[in-house]
Amino acid sequence: MRITGILLATCLMAMLLSGCWDQQLLKDVRIIDISGLDLEPDGKLRNTSSVMDVSGSQSTQKESNEVHSGKGDTTRDLRDILDREISGIYSSSKLRVILIGEALAKEGIYPYLDVLYRDPTSALNAKIAVVEGSAREAINIKKVGTKLIGEHFNKLIQSMERKTVVPDVNLQLACPSMLTQGNDFAAPYITKTETSPTISGIALFYNDKMTGTLSAEDSLLYLLMADKLAKDANLTLKVENAENQRPENYIAIDIQSLKRRLKINVQDGRNIKVKLDLKLKVTAIEYPRDHLNEKKHVTSLDNTIGEELTRRALAITKKIQQANHDGFGIGQRIQAYYPNTWKRLHWPDDYAKVEFDPKVTVHVVNHGIMN
Incomplete structure (x- = not known):
């Protein structure tokens, strides 16, 4: 009995320890925290990766990075090429950000990301x-x-996500949109300035191809229309018709809450109408004209802001239709609720014919500590 117990204990210990066969020791790998993909003029793919290097003790820890770049036929091929010049095993297990060059994004990104979806690490x-x-x-x-640079881009994107300027999108969330029709994704769009890169809006995708962009001001309203209000959302609007640029002609608002109602109506089997109602409760965080304690003035201001945002919302729907970007998941809803209609549609062509009717209603519910 004693021998049987020892054998059972040994087998149990062996089963518990069997998961260590595929371990990757940090001393053997080089951590890639940011990677970039570009399409070269000759059709080749270029991968540029920043390799983190941490030295010193815990109290005097210093971080540095080295940048390696190579040109090849596929992403897997490039990984092998970079492995030959990096002193360690190329590892994307701690990748924070992947940057896509605009030329490659317009070509289609899924074939170049395929290796990341197949690698369990x-x-x-x-x-x-x-x-x-x-x-x-x-x-x-x-x-x-x-x-x-990897930490900078990671923090920059996260801060813009919290401000409802860019959507929260990563490799995992983007994958379903690239492989199916009816619900497209958007990603941060980064431009260069004299000092450092900046997020100037979002890149619109149709399946896995970039087809257009929205400015930062438009992307915020686009995300509200998509019912994706994050922690903060601020807008500055002109509410007076005066030609001068005096501060008294503007109001800055902080969106406290939103209610979105999206209704799809299909007529004659093909004519699709989308009614999108957006109700916002906002705080006035800057308004030099004041008088926000007067109900009549606040009501007039509510109407002015609502009309301006409705005008912008209609312009945004036209922009995303021109880009063939179904960011509100209209196609997905038609598949679910009107399957017979969906079978008759050719979505890349019929999406442009969808009639959007957006309406934004605004209520200023707070005006700060001033009376």
Whole structure:
């Protein structure tokens, strides 16, 4: 009995320890925290990766990075090429951000991301962003202030997500939209300035191809229309018709809450109408004209802001239709609720014919501590 118990205990211990066969020791790998993909003029793919290096003790820890770039036929081929010049095993298990050059984004990104979806060690929570021009140039900056370029882009994207300027999108969330029709995704769009890269809006995708952009002001309203209010959302609007640019002609609002109602109506089997009602409760965080304690003035202001945002919302729906970007999931809803209609549609063509009727209603519910 004693021998049987020892054998059972040994087998149990062997089963518990069997998961260590595929371990990757940190001393053997080089961590890639940001990677960029570009399409070269000759059709080749270029991968530019920033490799993190941590040295010193815990109290005097110093972080640095080295940038490696290579040109090849596929993403897997490039990984092998970079492996030959990096002193360690190329590892994307801690990847924070993947930057896509604009030329490659317009070509279609899924074939170049396929290797990341098949690798069980890939960081599927890595952020995706599109760069105006070349991703290589953005990564070659290496450092912005005291932050390494990977950390800088990661923090920059996260802060814009909290401000409802860009959507929360990563490798995992983008994948279903790239493989199916009826619900497209958008990603941060990064441009260059004299000092450092900046997020200037969002890149619109149809399946896996970039087809257009929205400015930061439009992207905020687009996300509200998509019912994706994050922690903060601020807008500055002109509410007076005066030609001068005096501060008294503007109001800055902070969106406290929203209610969105989206209704799809299909007529004659093909004519699709979408009514999108957006109700916003906002706080006036800057309004030099004041008088916000007067109900009549506040009501007039509510109407003015609502009309301006409705006008902008209609313009946004036209822009996303021109880009063939179904960011509100209209096609997905038709598939679910009108399956017979969906079978008769050719969505890339019929989406442009959808009639959008957006309406934004605004209520200023707070005006700060001033009376």
